[in-house]
Amino acid sequence: MSAELMKGNVAIAEAAVRAGLEAYFGYPITPQTELLEHLSKRMVELERVFVQAESEVAAINMVYGAACAGARVMTSSSGPGISLMQEGLSYIAASEVPCVVVDMMRGGPGLGNIQPSQGDYFQVTRSAGHGDYHPIVLAPASVQEAIDLTFEAFDLADKYRHLVFVVGDGLIGQMMEPAVMPEMRPIRPRPDWAVSGKDGREKHIITSINLGAERNEAANLRIQDRIRVIRENEQRSLEWNIEDARILVVGFGTAGRVALSSVKMAREAGLPVGLFRPITLWPFPEKRLAEIVDGGIQAILVVEMNAGQMIDDVRLVVGHDVPVSHYGRLGGAVPLPDDVLHEIEKIAANIGLTATAMAG
């Protein structure tokens, strides 16, 4: 199949349709609205379920209902809407039902603006709701990656009966890039555990209440067991120019993409710099990062479109062995390759690396 020019939001929506999305519930918010608009047409055309809910609170609880019924289901939003969904997300995680949530992050806090941001990293990776759990969080940096990860998100959700986030920043949602769509997959049968009417079997109950400390602890431990397996099996990342690198730049999504340009510029100038781009924000790709750092990294620069959130996860991996610094733009501003290059040069000078020394 040949590549077609596609807008990120539309590409994600269509990828979900091709992955066998049965139901979508959402509420308009920039910068993800094209996603909802695309589905308002496509889902109806295909005689699947599309409902524009009265709020994100309602949308996520509709998702919860459809997920309990075993349907492949998705919603999408941005910061303010994701904040409203927190309670529902927590019920979904506690009930161990699968669903996919797209968060096109915008500048916060508050109403902030509609410019691209990565300010919701903590919100999505820590729990996205009250209680003890982590969703799986996938972070594409291009339209093609957004398609591939969305397509796969549904399988991951099913496999672990868990909440899966696809997070972009406004840029991923709004930009046009050539990309290839996967073939349409048939809608999968509803799983055995679904609520469907008890028809000739024992009744099925899906609930998140567990009265008594022991019962609720047991339920929590079951979730933690699954989370441990996810952490073991699903860490993903991409890397560039790692082999002889002494400085490692770490960034995800758009920030990772910008940082790649800077790394290439630094290489041209003869600096030994590599890039590490996490694809899964949770589980954070700690195993691979630790290996790379052990291979001779002397300093790390974390580039984000926030005040420093993923840097905490990087620090958890490297501890005090290697100095870690941060370069971030806030509130909807996107870092420029030249600015990141400048940061790299400063770090190189600090640790006594010079381009000429390298060239020699």
Place this chain on the structure above:
Amino acid sequence: MVTREQELVRTVVYKHPEALEDVQTHYCPGCTHGIAHRLIAEVVDELGIQDRTISVSPVGCAVFAYEYFDLDGVEAAHGRAPAMATGLKRVWPDRVVFTYQGDGDLAAIGTAEIMHAAARGENITVIFINNAIYGMTGGQMAPTSLPGQRTKSSPMGRDVKIAGYPLRMSELLADMDGAAYVVRRSLHSVREIRKAKKAIRTAFMTQISGLGFSMVELLSSCPTNWGFSPPDALKWVEENMVPYYPLGDYKVIEAVKALE
């Protein structure tokens, strides 16, 4: 010849409904939640829909309703039962989906969800237990608490200057074009309970016939938090709640009338 006694033995006049589990509930003595459960279960039996009915329990005293119905079921977040039911029903259009909600759940925190479910004409059935109080959290003022009613959070009586006025949900929802059947009944006497059962049956029939949103509001008692004996609580429903919340049919579209 068959004696009258033998005849009675042959005719079942009372039995435990199939759709109701044979377990002890956690409801207080004299609470009308149990009556409402039984009526729903009897209707499910009579309509033969036990195998394809899904219950949506609320947050409130009825949070464990799913343990008492022998039906597939889910437990919603506080107030969100109509949204959850929407998700279930849209992907299982041939199943029967009902929510069971208290007044805090339906008329305070979940007002947006119930209004929009009705406005969309969502083909679900809502059983609305109006007991004019927050039962589960120990007796605070509900959106439906009467003016002057003493509760834990209106200890001097509901002062409408501070707390505003109660919501009459049946009247409000009847106004929605998507609502097909909206009625208010009461559980304070045998006669009213009979009428309530008939209404619940019509509400389920409305859904089964694909006619749109149906709701039965049931005026109910909370002897524990009102601080009355069970009989006095029923009297309080009749004497104080019924005048404020008149019983009756607030919306019955023609197609539903044809069902009856």
